Amino acid sequence: MRYSGDWLTTVLVGLPIGLSAVLGWPGGTSIPELLGWLGRVTGVGGLACLLVAAIMSVRLPRLDRHFGGLTRLWKQHHYLGLASLLLLMAHVLLMAFSRLPWGLPAMQEVLLPPMADAYMWAGWVALIAMMIFLAPSFQFFGRPDYQRWKAIHFLAGLALVAGVIHAVPLTRTFNLPMTLLVWGGLGGLAILVFFWRALIARPLMRQPWRVEAVRTLADRIVEIELRPTRHRRMDFEPGQFIYFTPHDPALSAGRNEEHPFTISSAPGGDTLKIAVKDLGDASHALQSLNEGSEASVEGPYGLFFPPESRHRKQLWIGGGIGITPFVSAAEAIHQGDWAEHWGEALLINCANDPSRAYYLEQLQQAAQDHPKLAIQSHYFVEHGPLNTDFIRQHCPDAAEREWFVCGPPALTRIARDIARELGVPSSSFHSEEFDFL
Numbered sequence: 027m028r029y030s031g032d033w034l035t036t037v038l039v040g041l042p043i044g045l046s047a048v049l050g051w052p053g054g055t056s057i058p059e060l061l062g063w064l065g066r067v068t069g070v071g072g073l074a075c076l077l078v079a080a081i082m083s084v085r086l087p088r089l090d091r092h093f094g095g096l097t098r099l100w101k102q103h104h105y106l107g108l109a110s111l112l113l114l115m116a117h118v119l120l121m122a123f124s125r126l127p128w129g130l131p132a133m134q135e136v137l138l139p140p141m142a143d144a145y146m147w148a149g150w151v152a153l154i155a156m157m158i159f160l161a162p163s164f165q166f167f168g169r170p171d172y173q174r175w176k177a178i179h180f181l182a183g184l185a186l187v188a189g190v191i192h193a194v195p196l197t198r199t200f201n202l203p204m205t206l207l208v209w210g211g212l213g214g215l216a217i218l219v220f221f222w223r224a225l226i227a228r229p230l231m232r233q234p235w236r237v238e239a240v241r242t243l244a245d246r247i248v249e250i251e252l253r254p255t256r257h258r259r260m261d262f263e264p265g266q267f268i269y270f271t272p273h274d275p276a277l278s279a280g281r282n283e284e285h286p287f288t289i290s291s292a293p294g295g296d297t298l299k300i301a302v303k304d305l306g307d308a309s310h311a312l313q314s315l316n317e318g319s320e321a322s323v324e325g326p327y328g329l330f331f332p333p334e335s336r337h338r339k340q341l342w343i344g345g346g347i348g349i350t351p352f353v354s355a356a357e358a359i360h361q362g363d364w365a366e367h368w369g370e371a372l373l374i375n376c377a378n379d380p381s382r383a384y385y386l387e388q389l390q391q392a393a394q395d396h397p398k399l400a401i402q403s404h405y406f407v408e409h410g411p412l413n414t415d416f417i418r419q420h421c422p423d424a425a426e427r428e429w430f431v432c433g434p435p436a437l438t439r440i441a442r443d444i445a446r447e448l449g450v451p452s453s454s455f456h457s458e459e460f461d462f463l
């Protein structure tokens with residue numbers, strides 16, 4: 027499925043590349059000329075990818091819908107970052123090799139420029155900063171600590187500024203007005219977004235909420251109910267998530283740290299609920315969050331159930347804590363507000379055993395009360411891994427349905443394989459993993 031944001035991204039990245047390729051075409055076919063041309067095009071492409079990736083990190087509620095939701099947007103941001111790094115490394119090598127006919131000193135001028143050549147050094151600063159801040163994103167040295175990864179990511183600001191300083195005087199394929207338009211426009215916006223995220227967004231976008239109740243759902247899982255303190259309730263859709271920042275001074279970890287959690291209650295209530303599984307320091311500490319403590323909430327974000335798919339018959343596959351978006355959707359249908367525009371849904375509730383099937387009673391009640399909802403439990407200890415036969419047996423028309431899958435990566439992989447085997451088009455398969463890295 028293509029979203030309007032995808033077209034915008036394609037234009038913002040593709041236009042500078044296309045322009046530099048056409049305007050900078052050397053005419054001749056000598057190898058050094060072609061290498062120089064490719065070097066300039068990869069440089070323009072790499073910088074455009076870097077700047078557009080930075081612009082995409084703006085994180086504004088509702089804007090992410092135009093990109094298919096924040097999780098999808100972060101994925102695109104991630105791949106643009108990788109593309110940028112690869113293109114810029116190729117840029118350096120191609121520019122150096124294009125000077126080979128003029129001897130090693132000419133090549134050296136690219137790889138080790140004279141100290142006085144500030145614009146060339148700015149390029150190196152940008153590339154080295156990118157290598158440092160992108161290495162953890164691609165887990166070159168194993169899975170990074172999330173908060174450390176976030177802190178290192180601030181080096182992106184240095185890469186953006188240095189990259190633009192390098193490009194403005196050195197982009198030879200654009201004339202001056204076009205250079206200012208392309209690099210001034212994209213670079214200016216990217217740097218603005220960076221400062222917005224680093225300095226302004228937090229105080230402006232986070233709203234004060236209070237922890238109304240904390241209930242134990244199962245071993246190492248709590249449900250937290252939140253109430254806004256100064257403003258009206260939050261408008262959200264099933265499947266969306268919030269950034270939750272607890273301020274409880276008694277927390278042993280994660281105080282004032284934001285973490286994303288899917289809303290598990292139905293839209294329209296005065297409070298909202300999230301369910302938190304103990305998966306690390308901060309989520310462990312949240313298990314003993316104090317009722318009445320203060321918190322901040324930012325959002326809502328995400329687009330798990332795209333509006334154009336909602337009216338169709340659906341198969342929901344929820345695993346472990348990945349059940350939360352389905353709890354919200356089932357409640358919304360159960361309460362009637364969303365039922366009219368929502369297709370029939372069968373939920374396959376995957377859990378290791380009945381003690382890990384969260385929200386089971388609530389979901390069964392909803393299915394009993396509403397004809398559009400049905401639920402089927404799948405227990406790993408009893409049925410083994412989810413497979414095609416299980417789906418065929420419990421959902422004979424699975425191939426004609428929209429698939430929504432939320433759970434651990436292994437479950438998403440299995441569900442995707444089954445969907446492929448059954449001939450479900452990839453546009454009808456929607457999945458979300460609780461992981462941005």
Ligand SMILES: Cc1cc2nc3c(=O)[nH]c(=O)nc-3n(C[C@H](O)[C@H](O)[C@H](O)COP(=O)(O)OP(=O)(O)OC[C@H]3O[C@@H](n4cnc5c(N)ncnc54)[C@H](O)[C@@H]3O)c2cc1C
Pocket residue numbers: 097169172173267280284285286287288289300301302303304305306307308309310347350459460461462463
């Ligand atoms: C869109 C989305 C929805 C989610 N919904 C739920 C939910 O409904 N219930 C639930 O229990 N969990 C949910 N999670 C996962 C939850 O955010 C992490 O379990 C939590 O942030 C872990 O933090 P930690 O410090 O306890 O663990 P850590 O050991 O620090 O982190 C474990 C992993 O969680 C991820 N993570 C950690 N901190 C953050 C952060 N600030 N932002 C993004 N990812 C982070 C990283 O991948 C990290 O490797 C969701 C995650 C995402 C991305």
